Amino acid sequence: MSDKLIIFDTTLRDGEQSPGASMTKDEKLRIARQLERLKVDVIEAGFAASSNGDFDCVQAIANTIKDSTVCSLARANDRDISRAAEALKGANRARIHTFIATSPLHMEKKLRMTPDQVFEQAKQSVRFARNLVDDIEFSPEDGYRSDMDFLCRVLEAVIKEGATTLNIPDTVGYAIPELYGNFIRTLRERVPNSDKAIWSVHCHNDLGMAVANSLAGVKIGGARQVECTINGLGERAGNCSLEEVVMAVRTRRDYFNLDVGVDTTQIVPASRMVSQTTGFVVQPNKAVVGANAFAHASGIHQDGVLKARDTYEIMRAEDVGWSANKIVLGKLSGRNAFKQRLQDLGIEMESESEINTAFAAFKELADRKSEIFDEDILALCSDESVTAEKEQYGLVSLSQRSETGERPHARVVFTVAGKEFLGESDGNGPVDASLKAIETHVKSGAELVLYSVNAITSGSTESQGEVTVRLQHSGRVVNGVGADPDIVVASAKAYLSALNKLHSKADRVAAQG
Numbered sequence: 001m002s003d004k005l006i007i008f009d010t011t012l013r014d015g016e017q018s019p020g021a022s023m024t025k026d027e028k029l030r031i032a033r034q035l036e037r038l039k040v041d042v043i044e045a046g047f048a049a050s051s052n053g054d055f056d057c058v059q060a061i062a063n064t065i066k067d068s069t070v071c072s073l074a075r076a077n078d079r080d081i082s083r084a085a086e087a088l089k090g091a092n093r094a095r096i097h098t099f100i101a102t103s104p105l106h107m108e109k110k111l112r113m114t115p116d117q118v119f120e121q122a123k124q125s126v127r128f129a130r131n132l133v134d135d136i137e138f139s140p141e142d143g144y145r146s147d148m149d150f151l152c153r154v155l156e157a158v159i160k161e162g163a164t165t166l167n168i169p170d171t172v173g174y175a176i177p178e179l180y181g182n183f184i185r186t187l188r189e190r191v192p193n194s195d196k197a198i199w200s201v202h203c204h205n206d207l208g209m210a211v212a213n214s215l216a217g218v219k220i221g222g223a224r225q226v227e228c229t230i231n232g233l234g235e236r237a238g239n240c241s242l243e244e245v246v247m248a249v250r251t252r253r254d255y256f257n258l259d260v261g262v263d264t265t266q267i268v269p270a271s272r273m274v275s276q277t278t279g280f281v282v283q284p285n286k287a288v289v290g291a292n293a294f295a296h297a298s299g300i301h302q303d304g305v306l307k308a309r310d311t312y313e314i315m316r317a318e319d320v321g322w323s324a325n326k327i328v329l330g331k332l333s334g335r336n337a338f339k340q341r342l343q344d345l346g347i348e349m350e351s352e353s354e355i356n357t358a359f360a361a362f363k364e365l366a367d368r369k370s371e372i373f374d375e376d377i378l379a380l381c382s383d384e385s386v387t388a389e390k391e392q393y394g395l396v397s398l399s400q401r402s403e404t405g406e407r408p409h410a411r412v413v414f415t416v417a418g419k420e421f422l423g424e425s426d427g428n429g430p431v432d433a434s435l436k437a438i439e440t441h442v443k444s445g446a447e448l449v450l451y452s453v454n455a456i457t458s459g460s461t462e463s464q465g466e467v468t469v470r471l472q473h474s475g476r477v478v479n480g481v482g483a484d485p486d487i488v489v490a491s492a493k494a495y496l497s498a499l500n501k502l503h504s505k506a507d508r509v510a511a512q513g
Ligand SMILES: CC(=O)SCCNC(=O)CCNC(=O)[C@H](O)C(C)(C)COP(=O)(O)OP(=O)(O)OC[C@H]1O[C@@H](n2cnc3c(N)ncnc32)[C@H](O)[C@@H]1OP(=O)(O)O
Pocket: 014, 017, 047, 049, 050, 051, 074, 075, 076, 077, 099, 100, 101, 110, 111, 112, 141, 171, 235
C-alpha cells in the first residue's frame, strides 16, 4: 500500500459552505495560490454548476494553478458534471468529484429516490464523467450512515465505471474514531477490486471528532486521502482541519509511517489568509495555528522551554510558519523567564538583589495587568532608579469642572521639589485640561506619544483605572503609570510620574556629561 497521504483541500468548496464565509473570485484565487505554495495535492475549487460566479472561480483557478490537481464538485447528473468539466478545461490536472447520497434517510426523505435509482444514477454519472476527465472521485454522501451491503454494491459499481478515488463522508459528523476506522477497513475488505481506487475520508466536526475520525480512517481503515480545510472551516461545525491532520501525521510519523507532501512552513500564512478573507477569527488556543499554540505563560513551563524546548513543545513553531515560539510574561511567570527577558532587552542588573527588587515589582504589576509587554519591563526597570525621595513632581489635589456645552476646566495643585504650585487650564476634555494645567508651570516641552486607560479591577464602574502615558523629549522616551478610581486623577498621576522619569534621566545625563 502507498505510503503517501494525499492532502485534498476543500477550503474553497466545503469551507465556503460555512455560513458567512463566501469568497469573491479574487479572494479564492489568492487562497488557491497559497494552497499551491502549501503544496496540497488537490484543491477543490468550488461547485461549478452552483452559479455562474462559482463556475468563473473554478475556471480561473484551473487556469492558474499548475502543481496541484484542481477539482470541482458536481451532483450526480449530466448537467453538473458537464459544467464541472467545462470549468476545468484549462487545468494541468483536473478532477471531477461527483456525489450522491446513499443513506436510507437521505435517499428516502431528501432525494426521494429508491436505492435502485440511486445505484443507477451513481453508475451512470461516473461513466459520464469518466468520458470527460480521467481523474474521477465519487462520494456516497452520508456514507457513514449508509447500509453496508448497499454501499459495497454502489462502490463496486463505480469502480467498474472508472472512479479513481472513493471518498467516504461522515457528512453529519456522527462517527466515532474506532468505528469509522473499522467502517473504512470493512469497505476496503469487502468491495471487489478495492485496490483499484484511492480510499479517502471526509469528516465533519459536529462532535469535535473530525480530525480523530480522519486519522482513524487512515490508520485503521487504510485511507490514503484526507479531505480537510484550513482552520477547519466548513459546513456547520466545520471539517477536519488541515493543519491538525498534517501535523499529527508528521509529528507522529513513528505511528502513521506516512509521508505528506505539504510544505508545513506555509501553514500559518495560509491560516492567516483564510481567517482575514472570511473574517473567521482563529481561537487563540487552536492547535497549530492559534496565537497561543506555541506560547508559554507559566513559570515552570517557561523555565523548561528556556532550558530545552522539547520539554513542552512537540513541534517547532518555525516548522509551521511562526517566526518563533513565545514566552509570555505575566503573573504566573518565574524568575528565570524574567531574567532571560531582561537579557534579551539588553537590561543589565548589577546584583542579584537588584534583580529580586525588579522581579518583585514585575510580579506586583503582573497581578494588575494580564500581559506584561517589553515596554512595561523597560519602564519598570527605569522606575527602580526613581525612588520616593528623588521624586521631583507629586500630585496634591485636583478638581475639574465639565458641563455639557462648556469647555472643561481643571485646577491642579502639585509639588515641584517639595514646593506647591497651582496650575489652571481649559482643555478639550477634563484629562486634557488637567495635563495642560500641570504644563502651565512645568513647561516640559515633552510630546505625549501614547495615552491608554485600563481597568485594573473587574469591569464594574467602581473599577480602579490605570492610565499609562508615554512622553518623548530630546530622544528620550518614558512611560508613566498612575492608578485611581477617578480616571482624570489617574491621568494626572501618570503624567507626573512620566515627568519624574524624564527629570531623573536628564539629571543622569547631566551627571555623566
Ligand atoms: C454534503 C455537501 O456538502 S453537498 C454540497 C452542498 N453544497 C451546495 O449545495 C452548494 C451549491 N448548491 C447550489 O448552488 C444549489 O443547491 C444547486 C445549484 C446545486 C441546486 O439548486 P436547485 O436546483 O435550486 O435545487 P435545491 O438546492 O433547491 O435542491 C437540491 C436538488 O438537488 C437534488 N440533489 C441533491 N443532491 C443530489 C445529488 N448528489 N445528485 C443529484 N441530485 C441531487 C435534490 O434532491 C434536489 O432536487 P429537487 O429539486 O428535484 O428536489
